[in-house]
Amino acid sequence: MRKVSIIGVGQTRYGNLKDETLRDLIAEAGCKAIKEANIKRKEIQAFYLGNYDAVSFIKQNHLAPYGAGAIGLKDIPCIHVEGACSSGALAIREGIIAIGAGLYDIVLVVGAEKMNSLSTEDVTEILAQAGDYETELLAGATFPSIFGMIARRHMYQYGTKREHLAAVAVKNHSNGAKNPDAHIQKKVTFETVMECDRMVADPLTVYDCSLISDGASAVVLCATELVSNFCKKTIEILSIGQASDSFSMHLKDDITTFDATVKAANQAYKIAGLKPSDIDVAEVHDCFTIAEIIAIEDLGFVKKGEGGESSFSGLTSLTGEIPVNPSGGLKSKGHPVGATGVGQIVEIVRQLRDEAGLRQIKGAEIGLAHNFGGSGATAIVTILRRAN
């Protein structure tokens, strides 16, 4: 496969964006990325859109040409991919493959979701449809309850404590307070989180759950052999691994690890010729605080069972050994489902370009993004490097 790089990124602010439609969000992110890449619309040869469920949120489907039209693109192949909360990374991966195949030189990828059109109860049910309807949702198992069980089991198996979960929330809110695109730009204290009695699904309180956000993120992908024509601050995609796991929770051997993450990460490390300790900065899929703890274990940043201590000890802070979720993560930057995987790449690109402002990781040269769907049935791990 030909090598692929990123020559431009764009993003809306994430949040409860009452005045903006899905069309508006896609248009804003897409046009910003096109402008940053300094290309003309007609140079874009294909459009990939990551979106989870605009049908339920805004009664719109056939989403790729819908989104392309909003950006002013016409005629070119437009492809909508869905992979639950990993729809964004999935769209990027399909775009990379198409350039890798030599079919196109320049591809625009947008991830977007408009979620705040509905109530929290309805959103929770719509998200739960990324799990097994027949064996989980029908039994009342929405994602907070599933991740509550996962947290309890991790506590039982590895001695993870409530304090460990709280430390993830404190860190990610601290990072998000430094991100002008974040949904919640406000620090929270450890005491506030520990004293919170707004339980969602034991042991998870509202501080353990990611946000219901509107937003869109975009990247312009380009064959690496051609990037010198477009951009001075190129970011190379070294590898992008993808794997799957059993769709239903009851078929998993161990709910404290996500097999698909482990397999996708192993692919990505192998293709890039790197190991976990080579990563300077990571964005991981913290749909719940426990998910970040498990992610850093599954990605090999810490040993299995030792993820709990990481935020608490400062290992994953902006100045730690392996900074995790400098953007604020899904917890504080927000989680517009289809946008999330693309937004993680946007953050890594900004970090590797030294453009991340107050949350900049000094000297970051290699970054990793980890995006997963449902209760882990899809996982995608991408490794990127500053080229110049």
Add this chain to the structure above:
Amino acid sequence: MRKVSIIGVGQTRYGNLKDETLRDLIAEAGCKAIKEANIKRKEIQAFYLGNYDAVSFIKQNHLAPYGAGAIGLKDIPCIHVEGACSSGALAIREGIIAIGAGLYDIVLVVGAEKMNSLSTEDVTEILAQAGDYETELLAGATFPSIFGMIARRHMYQYGTKREHLAAVAVKNHSNGAKNPDAHIQKKVTFETVMECDRMVADPLTVYDCSLISDGASAVVLCATELVSNFCKKTIEILSIGQASDSFSMHLKDDITTFDATVKAANQAYKIAGLKPSDIDVAEVHDCFTIAEIIAIEDLGFVKKGEGGESSFSGLTSLTGEIPVNPSGGLKSKGHPVGATGVGQIVEIVRQLRDEAGLRQIKGAEIGLAHNFGGSGATAIVTILRRAN
């Protein structure tokens, strides 16, 4: 890109399949294709699923690992693509690109839809979400009304008659009567169609509209350089073109032609080095009888405006100069939306292998499939050839 061939196909019967879930349908089609290809599950390196809207039909999303699990596939990348009624061909195209890139050698593609879980009224609204919700569905414009307008305009502009539409229905029902997988396996007479007073959207009666079907179709794709290991009756994919058009009807210059079909066909003919007269058999997207008439014009089988006469004169019959929809088409074989594009390829493969039974086109060596989404915003044209 590496060349890609088809080494196995599988299909459920299309119909109102009350006893079968979406899981059952995907499993049946996928397993039949795997068996026909004579491969083991572990040889499949990626799984692509075409599905339009299982969320609305059965409250299930995150569909690729859901479908993979039903077939007994695990670990491998699973990708769900959505392109309205062209979701199936879109999934095949993404699979072809991934093999073309050298990423995989063998890929399974399934297209599937379970639609009869809901009432006709609800299905019509769900399908209408493939059009522009803001400018069309909110104004009450569902697809029957849009295609009714298109038919009236084609009549006005080219003198197309009610009789011409009826002849398409008669031909496709005659073909479908010879297809054991078809939803309706029953001939209708010209008089019955002409006398029908069950108007759906003037001038379209129930005989002009495709069916609401459950069903699944599957193909196993393989790098052409490796097919000799697997299969004696290989079908080569010579080309697969894709293009887009304005998403909203009011932005089109001319509603009697589908720009995306014309562009996708031109790509496909050019890459294959062929012209319309080289095609021995075609499956085209007859979601309404008028759509078949426009398709054969846009694909270049007849001159613009002369599509109406084609079924009437016998040009497109099983023994005609260019047989169209030998399977019975969406009109009689049925239209389980996400399955349709894959099902068209299954039919062309069977025709080119001389395995189409009573509806076999004698000596067919080159076939074409045309699948489009919504009111034409996505179109995909595939050209296939018998290899041995």
